[in-house]
Amino acid sequence: MHRILVIAPNWIGDAVMSQPLLAAIKASHPHAVINVLATPWVAPVYRACSEVAELIEADLRHGQLQWGLRRALAAQIKKRNYASCYVLPNSLKSALIPWLANIPVRIGYQGELRRFFLTETKANSPKTQRIPMVEHYANLGAPSRNSDAAIRVPQLTPTVSALESARSRLQAASIQTNALVVLCPGAEYGPSKRWPAAHFAALAQSILKANPTASVVLLGSPSDRAISDAIVSSTAFEDRIFNWCGTTSLDEAIAIIGMCSKVVSNDSGLMHIGAALQVPQVAIFGSSDPNHTPPNSAKAVIISLQLPCSPCHQRECPLGHLNCLNQISPERVFAAL
Numbered sequence: 001m002h003r004i005l006v007i008a009p010n011w012i013g014d015a016v017m018s019q020p021l022l023a024a025i026k027a028s029h030p031h032a033v034i035n036v037l038a039t040p041w042v043a044p045v046y047r048a049c050s051e052v053a054e055l056i057e058a059d060l061r062h063g064q065l066q067w068g069l070r071r072a073l074a075a076q077i078k079k080r081n082y083a084s085c086y087v088l089p090n091s092l093k094s095a096l097i098p099w100l101a102n103i104p105v106r107i108g109y110q111g112e113l114r115r116f117f118l119t120e121t122k123a124n125s126p127k128t129q130r131i132p133m134v135e136h137y138a139n140l141g142a143p144s145r146n147s148d149a150a151i152r153v154p155q156l157t158p159t160v161s162a163l164e165s166a167r168s169r170l171q172a173a174s175i176q177t178n179a180l181v182v183l184c185p186g187a188e189y190g191p192s193k194r195w196p197a198a199h200f201a202a203l204a205q206s207i208l209k210a211n212p213t214a215s216v217v218l219l220g221s222p223s224d225r226a227i228s229d230a231i232v233s234s235t236a237f238e239d240r241i242f243n244w245c246g247t248t249s250l251d252e253a254i255a256i257i258g259m260c261s262k263v264v265s266n267d268s269g270l271m272h273i274g275a276a277l278q279v280p281q282v283a284i285f286g287s288s289d290p291n292h293t294p295p296n297s298a299k300a301v302i303i304s305l306q307l308p309c310s311p312c313h314q315r316e317c318p319l320g321h322l323n324c325l326n327q328i329s330p331e332r333v334f335a336a337l
Contacts, residue, residue, distance in 0.1 A: 001033060002029055002031060002032040002033070002083050003032065003033045003035065003080060003081060003082045003083055004025060004029065004032050004033070004034050004035070004082060004083060004084050004085070004086070005034075005035050005036075005037060005077065005080075005082045005084075005085040005086075005098065005103065006018075006021075006022065006025075006034065006035070006036045006037070006085070006086045006088065007037050007085065007086065007087045007088055007089065007094050007095075007097065007098065008036050008037060008038035008039070008042055008046065008088060008089075009042070009088045009089050010039060010041070010042065010060075010062055010089060011042070011188070011269060012041070012042055012045060012188075012250070012268075012269025012270070012272070012273070013133075013267075013268065013269040013271070013272040013293065014042075014088070014133060014137075015038070015042040015045040015046065015269075016045055016154050016156065016269065016272035016273055016275075016276050017133045017134045017136075017137060017154060017272060017293070017296070018088055018137045019045075019049050019051075019154040019155060019156065019276065020134055020137065020138045020152045020153065020154055021086065021088075021137040021138050021140055021141045022034060022036075022049055022051040022052065023051060023155075024138055024141030025051070025086070025141050026051045028141065032083075033053045033054075034051050034052055034053055035052070035053060035054045035055070035056060035080070035082075036049075036052050036054075036055055036056070037056045037058060037073070037077070037097070038055060038056070038057060038058075039057070039058065039059060039060055039061075040057050040059060041250075043055050043057050044162075044249065044250035044251040044254060045156070045250070045254075045273070047159050047162075047251060048156040048157055048158055048159060048162075048251075048254055049156065049157075050157055056073075056076075056077070058073055065093055066093075070093070070096050070097050070100065071100060073097050074096070074097045074098075074099075074100030074101040075100075075101075077097060077098070077101040077103075078100075078101040078102060082098075082101070082103045083103075083104065083105065084103065084104070084105035084106070084107065085098040085101075085103045085105065085106050085107065086107050086108065086140055086141075087106060087107065087108035087118065088108070088137060088140075090108075090109055090111035090112065090124070091111065091112055091114075092111075092112035092113060092114040092117070094108075095108060095114045095117035095118055096117065098117075099117040099118075104119070105119055105120065106118045106119045106120070107119070107120045107121075107122075107140055108120075108121060108122075108140070109121065109122050109123070109124050109136075109140070110122065110123055110124060111124065122139065122140065124136075130289065130291075130292045131292075132291065132292060132293070132294065132296075133292060133293050134152050134153075134154065134296055135152060138152050152296070153296050153297070154272065154275065154276035154296055155276055155278075156254060156258075156273065156276040156277055158251070158254050158255040158258050158277075159251060159255075161251070162249075162251035162252055162254060162255040163255045163258075163259075165249075165251075165252050165255070166252050166255035166256045166259060167255075167259075169244075169248070169252070169256075170256070170259070173215075173242060175215045175217070175242075176213055176215065177259040177260060177261070178261055179211055179213045179214045179215060179261060180214070180215050180216075180217060180259070180260040180261055181207050181214060181215070181216050181217075181260065181261060181262045181263070181264065181337070182216075182217050182218075182219055182256065182257055182260045182262070182263045182264075182274075183200055183203070183204060183216055183217070183218050183219075183231070183263075183264050183265070184218075184219050184220055184263065184264070184265035184266065184268055184270040184271065184274075185197060185200045185218060185220060185224055185227050185228060185231060185265075185266070186220035186221060186223065186224035186227070186245070186266070186268060186270075187266040187267060187268040188221070188223075188268070188269070189288075189315060190287075190314075190315030190316055191315070191316050191317075191322070192286055192287035192312070192314055192315055192316050192317050192322065192324075192325075193266050193267050193268070193285075193286055193287055193288055194227075194266055194286075194325070195266055195284045195286070195325050195328065196325065196326060197227045197230050197231050197234075198234070199328070199329070199330045199333070200231050200264075200330075201230070201231045201234035201235055202234075202330035203264065203330040203333055203334055203337075204216045204231060204235050204237075204241055205234075205235045205236065205237070206330065206331075206334045207334070207337070208235065208236075208237040208240050208241065209237070214240065215240045215241070215242070216240065216241040216242070217241075217242045217244055217256065217260070218231060218232070218241070218242065218243045218244060218245055219244055219245060219248065219253050219256065219257070219270060220245040220246070220270070221245065221246055222245065222246030223246075224245040224246070225243065225245040225246045227245075228243040228245045229243055231243070244256075253270065253273070254273055254277070257270065257273055257274050257277055257279060258277040258279065260279060261279075261280070262279065262280045262281060262282075262337055263279050263280070263281040263282075264281065264282045264284070264333060264337060265281065265282075265283060265284070266283075266284050266285075266286070267283060267284070267285050267286070267288045267290070267293060271283050271295050272293075272295060272296075274295065274297075274300075275295035275296050275297035275299075275300055276296070276297075278297055278299055279297075279299065280299045280300075281295060281297070281299065281300045281301070282300075282301045282303060282333055282336045282337050283295045283300055283301070283302050283303070284303050284304075284325070284328060284333065285302060285303065285304035285311075285324075286304075286310065286322070286324040286325040287310060287311055287312050287313060287314055287315075287317070287324060288311050288313060289311040289313070290302045290304045292311075301336045303328055303332065303333060303336060304324075305323075305324055305327060305328060307323060307324050309323075309324070310324040
């Protein structure tokens, strides 16, 4: 049996954008078994990827070597006799496990002096000529398949259990999915990617006022809950707006987004999930580059002011004004929606 291991990236959006690589691998090796090593944080994305036969979850933390854990994982993985491994993160430590496991073919991009640990390396594109991340990951796969544009569009399928859980929660709240708008006010990278909470509140007010059957659900991580509470309290329709940030699992959030009518988000992991589920969406960009990490969907509208100071790729506005987001009005987003 031909077994292939993929070392997953650590960000939700990157995990979504890596799905076309899985599709390319599966197209080139239709009878192969593809397993993914991922952190619990991004594992739900791969549960929604039909190409993945098995997930190996491990609490591998950013910036930590965790030598003992990596050696233990390598010993476990070595017993599975993988034929090849794709290492998606650029760090040296991400290449250690497949090297320690003695997987014969280890493929990844050059980075952090790790050539010794990989058997096949590819050069990263220059920062001044960044290609879309979907292409960045897909280019590690079979070149013949990468010429097919369709395979570069991420596609997710919510799990059956997640769908059942999401339906129960929506029904308990008397939410009609055909009039449900999901707002995603968070972005883990930092404030320079977050449209102001007051703007999200004004948008929610417009949505609920325009359609008496509409509902708004706010999705995100526990760190987004306070911002979302402020959004809810600023609307006059508190019986039809729900702050579920931090109270839904990512599996459930994927299912809820897949059932809703529209999504509005910052450039975030949930934005990429909405795109991969082909839900109509408005994606708001501030400090990041919509050419590098766009929502890969024909149903997505991107709003980016393209100011001279953006994209700066900073966690916080270096000029202190955040005009790239503050100057995107709720009226403009509502019109696009």
